[in-house]
Amino acid sequence: MASMFSIFLVSITNMCLVSGVLFNAALYKPAFMSSVNRDWNAECANDGNANVYVYSGSCAHSILDNPGWWMVDLRGQYKIEQIVLVNRGDDPAGANRTKNFTFDVFKDDPRLSGDFPMKLGQVCYTRIEPVGRAETFTQSCTAPIVGRFVRFVRYSLDMLNFCEIKVMTSTVLFLENNFSVKSNFRLQITPLSTTYTGDPSLCILLCLQRRDSDTCTAVNWIRTTKQCQMLKVNPRNVTSYVDDPNSDVYVEM
Ligand SMILES: [Ca+2]
Numbered sequence: 001m002a003s004m005f006s007i008f009l010v011s012i013t014n015m016c017l018v019s020g021v022l023f024n025a026a027l028y029k030p031a032f033m034s035s036v037n038r039d040w041n042a043e044c045a046n047d048g049n050a051n052v053y054v055y056s057g058s059c060a061h062s063i064l065d066n067p068g069w070w071m072v073d074l075r076g077q078y079k080i081e082q083i084v085l086v087n088r089g090d091d092p093a094g095a096n097r098t099k100n101f102t103f104d105v106f107k108d109d110p111r112l113s114g115d116f117p118m119k120l121g122q123v124c125y126t127r128i129e130p131v132g133r134a135e136t137f138t139q140s141c142t143a144p145i146v147g148r149f150v151r152f153v154r155y156s157l158d159m160l161n162f163c164e165i166k167v168m169t170s171t172v173l174f175l176e177n178n179f180s181v182k183s184n185f186r187l188q189i190t191p192l193s194t195t196y197t198g199d200p201s202l203c204i205l206l207c208l209q210r211r212d213s214d215t216c217t218a219v220n221w222i223r224t225t226k227q228c229q230m231l232k233v234n235p236r237n238v239t240s241y242v243d244d245p246n247s248d249v250y251v252e253m
Pocket residue numbers: 044045046047048049050051058059163164
């Protein structure tokens with residue numbers, strides 16, 4: 001089965017997307033945190049599901065850490081303008097843990113530096129007081145910051161537990177995306193849009209250009225007709241593959 005997958009690197013360094021509206025650059029991107037409690041992993045906090053009940057499986061939750069941190073890789077350089085945090089809602093004591101934290105931003109992966117996680121990046125904002133139970137807290141950065149890695153960090157001993165984080169931007173400076181290709185399959189979901197392109201690379205580029213409106217993350221490329229079907233799916237939870245000898249499916253990694 002492994003031979004059905006190959007990696008297709010799409011590096012669109014000249015793509016500049018300036019949208020008229022803020023959109024969430026963190027949705028479905030790779031995310032990490034200082035530790036994981038049960039299966040409530042970091043990517044539960046950017047899965048697009050804002051359910052505030054931890055046992056729903058849509059919240060990230062660490063064990064006791066100092067510092068405790070959560071971080072998303074936006075896979076490109078974005079001008080970060082605002083952060084939205086949806087706090088835990090099912091437990092008052094748990095909700096009260098979301099305080100004394102900072103959101104900071106790095107251009108490069110800070111985990112590769114020797115002083116991670118202690119070193120601060122460029123600070124979007126710091127909040128001392130707790131975010132309310134089940135509250136959706138929205139805060140603009142003091143000034144927009146260009147970067148790729150956006151981190152929640154708290155320099156005291158406690159657990160992290162929040163249910164969604166959105167990184168709001170209106171400007172993409174460039175993208176660096178990897179797609180995996182699975183030959184002779186397609187995803188059986190309703191496309192966001194369908195068009196015809198000369199090759200799958202163009203299809204993927206059109207998909208990425210929809211970032212500001214509908215988070216296109218995958219394409220079905222119908223080889224026989226050169227049809228490009230643009231799709232929205234969580235790349236970490238793809239279940240709707242079907243056999244199709246005329247199609248290849250490309251999914252963002
Ligand atoms: Ca969530």
